[in-house]
Amino acid sequence: MLKRLIKQFAVSGALISLSVAVVSLTGSGLIAGDNTIGFKLVASAFIAVLFGVICLVLIRLNLTLQQTIAQREESELSLVKLSSAVTNSGASIAITDTKGIIEYINDKFCELTGYEQSDTIGRSIDLIGLTQFPNGEEVPTWDMNCLKDNWKGDLLSHKKDGSHFWCTTTISAVYDKNNEISNYIVSGIDITELKEASSAMKQLALFDVLTGLANRRLFIDRMGQSIAASQRRQNIAALLFLDLDQFKRINDTLGHDAGDELLLIVAERLKSCVRAQDTVARLGGDEFTILLNDINDIQSISHIANQILKELKEPIMLGKHEVIISTSIGITLTPNDSQEVDSLMKNADLALYQAKERGRDCYYFFTEELNTKALKLLHIEQELRHALQMDEFSLVYQPQVCLKTGSISSIEALIRWNHPERGLVAPDEFISIAEETGLIVQIGEWVLKNACMQTQMLQQLTGQSIKVAVNLSSRQFSDPNLEQVIADVIEETDLNPKYLEIEVTESMLMNNIDKVIEQLNRIKSTGSTITIDDFGSGYSSLSYLKRLPVDILKVDREFVRDIPEDLNDMEITSAIIAIAHKLNLKVIAEGVENIDQRDFLVINKCDYAQGYYFSKPLTFEDLYRFFTAEQLKSA
Numbered sequence: 315m316l317k318r319l320i321k322q323f324a325v326s327g328a329l330i331s332l333s334v335a336v337v338s339l340t341g342s343g344l345i346a347g348d349n350t351i352g353f354k355l356v357a358s359a360f361i362a363v364l365f366g367v368i369c370l371v372l373i374r375l376n377l378t379l380q381q382t383i384a385q386r387e388e389s390e391l392s393l394v395k396l397s398s399a400v401t402n403s404g405a406s407i408a409i410t411d412t413k414g415i416i417e418y419i420n421d422k423f424c425e426l427t428g429y430e431q432s433d434t435i436g437r438s439i440d441l442i443g444l445t446q447f448p449n450g451e452e453v454p455t456w457d458m459n460c461l462k463d464n465w466k467g468d469l470l471s472h473k474k475d476g477s478h479f480w481c482t483t484t485i486s487a488v489y490d491k492n493n494e495i496s497n498y499i500v501s502g503i504d505i506t507e508l509k510e511a512s513s514a515m516k517q518l519a520l521f522d523v524l525t526g527l528a529n530r531r532l533f534i535d536r537m538g539q540s541i542a543a544s545q546r547r548q549n550i551a552a553l554l555f556l557d558l559d560q561f562k563r564i565n566d567t568l569g570h571d572a573g574d575e576l577l578l579i580v581a582e583r584l585k586s587c588v589r590a591q592d593t594v595a596r597l598g599g600d601e602f603t604i605l606l607n608d609i610n611d612i613q614s615i616s617h618i619a620n621q622i623l624k625e626l627k628e629p630i631m632l633g634k635h636e637v638i639i640s641t642s643i644g645i646t647l648t649p650n651d652s653q654e655v656d657s658l659m660k661n662a663d664l665a666l667y668q669a670k671e672r673g674r675d676c677y678y679f680f681t682e683e684l685n686t687k688a689l690k691l692l693h694i695e696q697e698l699r700h701a702l703q704m705d706e707f708s709l710v711y712q713p714q715v716c717l718k719t720g721s722i723s724s725i726e727a728l729i730r731w732n733h734p735e736r737g738l739v740a741p742d743e744f745i746s747i748a749e750e751t752g753l754i755v756q757i758g759e760w761v762l763k764n765a766c767m768q769t770q771m772l773q774q775l776t777g778q779s780i781k782v783a784v785n786l787s788s789r790q791f792s793d794p795n796l797e798q799v800i801a802d803v804i805e806e807t808d809l810n811p812k813y814l815e816i817e818v819t820e821s822m823l824m825n826n827i828d829k830v831i832e833q834l835n836r837i838k839s840t841g842s843t844i845t846i847d848d849f850g851s852g853y854s855s856l857s858y859l860k861r862l863p864v865d866i867l868k869v870d871r872e873f874v875r876d877i878p879e880d881l882n883d884m885e886i887t888s889a890i891i892a893i894a895h896k897l898n899l900k901v902i903a904e905g906v907e908n909i910d911q912r913d914f915l916v917i918n919k920c921d922y923a924q925g926y927y928f929s930k931p932l933t934f935e936d937l938y939r940f941f942t943a944e945q946l947k948s949a
């Protein structure tokens with residue numbers, strides 16, 4: 315009101331004075347002859363101007379006053395806004411003095427910590443444990459004397475009830491007009507859930523879900539640390555690769571839950587064999603690795619390896635079933651064998667392979683010779699790839715003779731590798747490498763296709779219904795698309811499928827009988843027949859044999875070799891023939907090298923035979939000649 319009155323007074327005064335001044339000056343000009351009147355008029359104009367100026371000053375003063383009041387109102391409003399923002403902030407806020415004594419806390423602080431205003435004001439902020447990291451380490455920046463700027467970090471804090479929460483915390487210094495710190499604002503946001511989620515993710519990323527052991531990633535990381543530590547401390551670290559010998563069988567027969575339970579028990583037993591500074595990891599499946607650190611003598615590694623072998627052989631109860639397993643262990647040392655993670659892994663794997671070769675349930679230390687052998691195998695693998703591209707493979711065929719008629723009933727296709735430098739390479743030297751590297755899938759398809767094609771051609775050339783037997787490797791046998799591959803080849807080569815015999819080894823059929831039966835039935839659905847190769851060399855149970863959809867049993871060469879000297883072999887061979895016939899299966903004996911063996915087989919009613927006595931494996935051209943000669947003989 316007063317402001318308005320002053321304003322009105324000043325404005326009217328200024329206007330009146332200005333008008334009076336103008337009128338006076340005009341009047342003084344008009345009566346220029348009369349000096350006295352003119353002087354009076356000028357004087358009154360001067361007074362009017364002076365009065366006007368005073369009024370204008372008053373207007374200015376009034377404006378300034380108004381601005382000051384508006385500014386004060388504005389800052390009051392800002393303060394209200396700020397205080398309401400702090401009070402209602404989603405972040406917990408505490409304001410402390412320079413010594414960390416709490417002067418203010420907002421509602422969120424109370425909600426988060428469980429403390430009331432009355433519990434906290436006047437007490438140290440240490441109350442909620444902001445001065446310590448979870449591992450007990452001091453928070454360095456919480457020293458008030460050091461904190462000159464903002465500090466931000468994640469802290470594990472305490473609630474009033476003693477429980478913990480993770481808080482992402484910002485501590486900011488507040489400066490007064492003398493640029494001295496007057497207060498600290500401590501604001502925090504609860505990130506407990508986030509921390510828990512990220513630690514769960516860390517657990518997933520670094521640990522095996524089933525066993526809780528380190529996973530491959532963490533293990534490799536630890537290996538890097540062990541390599542560095544062994545160099546620093548000038549001692550040894552050992553890497554052990556383990557593979558459970560009977561795991562697949564247990565998994566297949568007792569199911570995956572039992573398999574998982576077994577892995578958990580194995581993990582516990584492995585942990586019990588090593589020290590706290592060692593790492594046990596599961597790389598996947600039944601593959602475990604162990605890192606033994608700070609080793610001073612190799613005997614202690616052997617001691618631990620022996621302990622593991624012993625521990626794992628203790629019976630394990632899986633539900634109602636008691637199982638006994640064993641393990642094979644490959645061992646490599648750093649810095650002795652290598653100081654590179656990759657080559658140490660490779661070394662241990664090679665040593666493990668060697669342990670398995672040596673009959674399993676044992677450990678084997680990596681050696682340089684092993685490495686040389688592995689390099690040689692790698693070289694052969696590269697050569698095999700090249701051989702496939704350059705068409706260096708060929709097939710030879712060994713006739714199979716019907717012992718009743720003496721005529722050729724089938725031919726067995728056997729692969730040869732025409733190596734550009736080494737000449738003809740026998741399959742025993744490369745099939746296992748091809749299997750290990752997976753190249754057998756391509757090589758096997760090549761064999762199947764060429765064997766069918768050439769047999770079809772031979773049938774046309776000779777006019778005879780010749781069958782062909784083709785060996786299948788275990789890798790091919792486990793391919794779920796196998797029947798499609800066979801069906802495609804049959805269609806492509808135009809061979810009647812009843813002339814194709816697929817040979818699978820007895821050892822291939824040993825695992826998971828139901829799956830094997832399924833696979834054999836799929837192969838049979840193509841119209842071809844199935845022969846079990848090397849029969850008697852494995853441990854086929856007769857009850858299994860009854861269920862298998864097979865047509866022919868091939869007696870292993872081992873049993874035929876010492877006939878007629880070895881009575882046991884003769885007993886076994888005649889028993890296999892008798893059993894096969896009881897099951898309505900045909901029998902073929904392989905490796906027949908002399909007439910005594912042939913006669914024995916004839917007497918014991920073996921259906922077919924194959925061996926050097928009848929013919930060595932022949933090239934396609936020789937085979938054709940062989941057939942023509944046979945035809946001439948019988949004509």
Ligand SMILES: Nc1nc2c(ncn2[C@@H]2O[C@@H]3COP(=O)(O)O[C@H]4[C@@H](O)[C@H](n5cnc6c(=O)[nH]c(N)nc65)O[C@@H]4COP(=O)(O)O[C@H]3[C@H]2O)c(=O)[nH]1
Nearest residue numbers: 728729740741742745761785786787905906907925926931
């Ligand atoms: N001591 C002796 N040996 C005889 C006699 N008659 C034949 N043999 C040899 O015995 C092997 C018979 O083949 P297998 O048992 O299937 O054993 C085969 C088979 O398991 C594998 N193999 C050969 N060709 C292929 C193939 O195309 N694919 C696959 N997956 N494996 C093959 O390589 C093995 C060896 O084949 P080969 O070296 O051709 O050796 C052949 C053959 O040459 C005999 O009277 N005495």
